[in-house]
Amino acid sequence: MTVRPGPAPQRLAPVIGLGIAIAAFFVYWLTNRSFEAGRGDFFYLAEAFLAGKVWIDFVPGAYDVIYGDAGRILVPFAPFPAIVLMPLVKVFGAITADRWESGINAGLAAVGVLLAWWVAGRMGVRQLRDRFGLVVLLGFGTQMWWVTTRGGVWHTGHLIAIILAMLMLAELFGKQRALLLGLLVGASFLTRAPVAFAGPALALWYLLRPVTGWPSATRAAGTVDEAAVDGGRDPDDAPDRDRSTTRALLASLPWRQWVLLVVGFLPALAFFFFYNNARFGSPFESGYALATLPDWLENLRRQGLFSPVHIPMNLDYLFLHLPIASGQFPYARPDGLGMSVLLTSPGLLLFLRAPWRDRRTWALAAAAVLVLIPTLLYYGGGWFQFGYRYFLDSVPFVWALAVMGVVARGPLRWWAWGLILWGVGMGAFGVWWTYHL
Numbered sequence: 001m002t003v004r005p006g007p008a009p010q011r012l013a014p015v016i017g018l019g020i021a022i023a024a025f026f027v028y029w030l031t032n033r034s035f036e037a038g039r040g041d042f043f044y045l046a047e048a049f050l051a052g053k054v055w056i057d058f059v060p061g062a063y064d065v066i067y068g069d070a071g072r073i074l075v076p077f078a079p080f081p082a083i084v085l086m087p088l089v090k091v092f093g094a095i096t097a098d099r100w101e102s103g104i105n106a107g108l109a110a111v112g113v114l115l116a117w118w119v120a121g122r123m124g125v126r127q128l129r130d131r132f133g134l135v136v137l138l139g140f141g142t143q144m145w146w147v148t149t150r151g152g153v154w155h156t157g158h159l160i161a162i163i164l165a166m167l168m169l170a171e172l173f174g175k176q177r178a179l180l181l182g183l184l185v186g187a188s189f190l191t192r193a194p195v196a197f198a199g200p201a202l203a204l205w206y207l208l209r210p211v212t213g214w215p216s217a218t219r220a221a222g223t224v225d226e227a228a229v230d231g232g233r234d235p236d237d238a239p240d241r242d243r244s245t246t247r248a249l250l251a252s253l254p255w256r257q258w259v260l261l262v263v264g265f266l267p268a269l270a271f272f273f274f275y276n277n278a279r280f281g282s283p284f285e286s287g288y289a290l291a292t293l294p295d296w297l298e299n300l301r302r303q304g305l306f307s308p309v310h311i312p313m314n315l316d317y318l319f320l321h322l323p324i325a326s327g328q329f330p331y332a333r334p335d336g337l338g339m340s341v342l343l344t345s346p347g348l349l350l351f352l353r354a355p356w357r358d359r360r361t362w363a364l365a366a367a368a369v370l371v372l373i374p375t376l377l378y379y380g381g382g383w384f385q386f387g388y389r390y391f392l393d394s395v396p397f398v399w400a401l402a403v404m405g406v407v408a409r410g411p412l413r414w415w416a417w418g419l420i421l422w423g424v425g426m427g428a429f430g431v432w433w434t435y436h437l
Contacts, residue, residue, distance in 0.1 A: 035102070039152040046085040101151055109144060141348075184264075204363045297379070306374060323339060337381060338388045353402065378390070
């Protein structure tokens with residue numbers, strides 16, 4: 001009797017990924033369904049869009065609202081999440097969708113997990129165990145779990161931004177269609193504005209990409225000694241050679257891809273100006289400077305919506321800030337201002353394993369850093385939060401570097417699993433803290 005072999009693990013990968021996403025949905029939903037954020041602003045903004053309005057008809061909370069003319073209440077946050085929710089609100093209504101917010105956010109987070117599974121495979125991670133570990137790192141070892149649990153208008157945008165970033169990464173390690181990437185950057189800009197700063201990094205990606213494909217580390221390290229090549233040539237020909245070299249250099253630039261990136265981004269920019277003008281009578285007023293705030297945040301904003309004066313504060317929240325000692329269990333409590341990413345998400349340190357001779361690594365690192373720049377300049381700091389949630393805008397690109405490290409340097413070691421599981425434990429602590437403030 002001949003025993004036919006079962007399906008190869010790689011053939012089962014899509015099914016396994018779907019199963020992991022479904023399991024993630026239930027974990028997210030079970031940990032967030034009892035928390036009432038009370039700020040489903042995006043559902044009511046989606047309802048307003050469907051009615052041809054840019055304002056809502058009630059005050060959703062004391063802070064983070066804008067009082068417009070004629071009693072209009074304006075939502076200061078970027079509008080793309082409301083656009084995404086329009087079909088759901090059209091079918092079920094804003095009030096019902098608001099009641100379902102915990103399940104909707106759990107679903108968005110699960111989609112992010114599923115896309116991460118797909119992206120890790122597309123980037124070249126073959127061992128399903130490693131793909132699982134990397135997905136757990138993103139979905140439960142970063143602030144992604146906490147924002148899903150906390151919910152509300154402040155956090156839904158993070159989940160949609162992660163989905164968009166995963167789609168960007170899938171395209172970068174797929175067909176690399178510049179127009180589609182530009183559209184994704186634009187949608188990200190209308191979701192979490194700092195993510196738009198990944199755009200120049202995508203332009204760098206095309207600049208670094210050879211026509212014949214990405215080089216190996218050996219090829220990338222090799223260079224041509226132009227002085228040696230030019231040796232023996234007539235010095236009088238130097239001006240002509242310089243002009244020829246300049247023309248060749250300009251011709252070699254990826255102009256087509258750069259133009260398509262910009263073309264893809266332009267609809268979002270046009271909508272941004274239109275939306276601002278419809279709300280405030282000026283295309284350049286985003287509303288972030290007009291939202292109601294607690295006094296202490298208002299004092300920070302007076303120093304500048306974006307200003308270098310905020311950099312020390314944000315660096316502290318990102319890298320240095322620690323919980324406050326307490327005499328009661330668990331003997332250390334977050335203060336809601338922030339907490340060091342080295343404590344909450346040490347698994348992200350796996351980005352250091354990325355193959356730094358691969359030029360794609362530098363493009364992804366540039367994306368992570370560029371996205372972080374406006375965050376560090378921003379007055380808000382991310383309050384109220386567990387960890388430093390604004391860093392979530394950069395996390396997908398840092399995570400992608402960790403994925404590249406697995407592809408280049410082999411499976412996750414025991415210590416890497418330890419870092420990931422520590423982050424999961426901290427994420428669980430964040431969920432517990434949400435219900436025991």
